[in-house]
Amino acid sequence: MADIVANETRDKPRSAVGREGVLNVAARLFRDHGYGGVSLRKIAGAAGIKAGSIYYHFGSKDEIVAAILDEGILAVHENMRRAIEEQPANAGAEALLRAAIGAHLRALLDVSDYSSANVRIFGQVPQSVRDANLPTRRAYEAEWDNLLSRLLDAGALKAGLDIRRLRLMLIGALNATLEWFDPDRGSADALAQTYADVFLHGILAQQET
Amino acid sequence: MADIVANETRDKPRSAVGREGVLNVAARLFRDHGYGGVSLRKIAGAAGIKAGSIYYHFGSKDEIVAAILDEGILAVHENMRRAIEEQPANAGAEALLRAAIGAHLRALLDVSDYSSANVRIFGQVPQSVRDANLPTRRAYEAEWDNLLSRLLDAGALKAGLDIRRLRLMLIGALNATLEWFDPDRGSADALAQTYADVFLHGILAQQET
DNA sequence: TAACATAACTAACATACGTTAGGCATGGCG
DNA sequence: CGCCATGCCTAACGTATGTTAGTTATGTTA
Structure with a gap:
């Protein structure tokens, strides 16, 4: 108790941009312009520092990208879990799936620049960076596979569905939204509802005849 | 016998790569490595010529990319139509939608390097190139909207569905397949069947209670 | 054979990039 | 006060890129 209690800005010198500032700016830039469209000089410029200074916080450009990719998956994963x-x-199965779909989509469209940056640039980064992100990615995929498997075993899903393929279809569809979503045309929540409607019940009018 | 009858390679000097050869090679490279991952020197090298020679056929790198993007849409469009x-x-509605889904997916996965290249790099190219591709794109989108509208008006689809949103969801989901499809795990046709099953009828087991 | 268009080549340019090395200011601590 | 780590800056490096200009080889045509 003798020592002064560490205050909330303990290790944050007032005017410093810092590692986190660089990451935040970089994530937004990558999300908006893709991997090839963002240079270290642009990141530095947007963060209010000079390009060389970035190397105080990171060892290379790929190290920045790798950090963003990992954080991006962790954010969706956390949100979904x-x-x-x-x-x-x-x-029930319907409620669980609606919750998961909504969580994934909201993470992409509302919550995290890191998650949307991940979806946007994963296919553009060097192989080594992709590989570094794989473990984190697999953990998130396992979370989905786990959910889907439980529902399948409980008989809530159509028998014979391939879990892995279904997960790839689901997440792929949701991720693709990033390329056309326009908040002026409706909220992420409303869109998640539509996705759930379509995936759970299909688009054909029920015609039992 | 005087003149040799023009043979099938009439205007194709034997060793010439030509505009088409460059485009074919470039489309495959863009599909495999993305926009930023492919330089003119790599395209030239893969085509068996030198970088400068490309400028005999094209005025700029963007002109190559633009040509590939357009041809890519035309190919899916043609296939789907x-x-x-x-x-x-x-x-019926089910047969029509299954045919359209299958055609789009097969164009991406089996038929055309141009179509898959388009999906892969559209989000990575400069704005001006994207803009140049928009008219062709809109025509294809209109084809889908036309099909979906007819089915909706005929009462074959669930009432209240937004056509534009539905089209974006459908095409987005199908396009996303490009990032994980593995021909060793099943054919494009089989995958198209699964997509149709899911989109048309949903994944929940029918529980009328 | 002479003329010509086609399709390629060589060599160089300016620019942008990731990266590195060394220097300068600030603020906490002994 | 002096020390030292933190966080940034300046300046430069080598490399890769898109692009250009001028040249050469080849096949067709008159």
């Missing part, structure tokens, strides 16, 4: 946990214990 | 036309006049 919490959404599932918050569901009541007796929640 | 023919698939619809080949359906019998009394074909």
Whole structure:
């Protein structure tokens, strides 16, 4: 107690941009302009520092990108896991899937620049960077596979569905939204509802005849 | 016998790569490595010529990319339009949609390097190149909107569906396949069947109670 | 054979990029 | 006060890129 309690700005010299500032700016730039469209000089400029200074915080451009990719997956994963946990214990398959779809889509469109940057640039970065991101990615995929498998085993999903393929289709479809979503045409929540409607029940009018 | 009858390679000097050869090679490279990952020197090298020679056929790198983007849309469009036309006049909504989905997916995964290159790099090219591709793109989108509208008006689709949004979701989902499709795990045709099953009827087991 | 267009080549340019080395200011701590 | 780590700056490097200008080889045509 003798020592002064560390205050909230303990290790943040007032005017410093810092590692986190660089990452935040870089994530937004990568999301907006892709991997090849963003140079270290542009990142530095947007952050209010000079290009060389970035090397105080990072060893290379790829190290920045790798950090953003990892953080991006962690953010969606966290968002999705919490959404599932918050569901009541007796929640049905429909409610669980709606929660997961909504969480993933909101992470991309509303919550995290890192998540949207990940989706945007993953296919553009060098192989080594992709590989570095794979473990984090696999963990998130496993979370989905786990959810889908439980629902399949419980008989809530159509029998015979391939879990892996279904997960790829689902996440791929949701991620693609990033390329055309326009908040002026409707909220991310509303869009998530539509996705859930389509994926859970299909688009054909029920014609039992 | 005086003159040799013009043979099938009439205007193709034997060793010439030509504009088309450059485009073919470039489309494949762009599809595999993205826009930023492919330089003119790499295109030239893969085509068997030198970088400067490309400027005999094209005025700039962007001109190559623009040509590939347009040709890519034309190829899917053609493929999809023919698939619809080949359906019998009394074909139902399900058959028409299955045909369209299959045609789009096969164009991407089996038929055309140009189409897959388009999907892969559209989000990475300069704004001006994107803009140049927009008219061609809009025509293809209109083809889909036309199909979906007819089915909606006929009562075959769930009432209240937004055509534009539905088209974006559908094409987006199909295009995303390009990032994970592996021919060793199943054919494009089989995958198209699965997409159709999911989109038309959903993934939930029918539980009327 | 002479003339010509086609399709390529060589060599160089300016620019932008990732990266490095060394220097300068600030603020906490002994 | 003096020390030292933190966080940034300046200046330059080598390399890769898109692009240009001038040249050469080849096949067709008159």
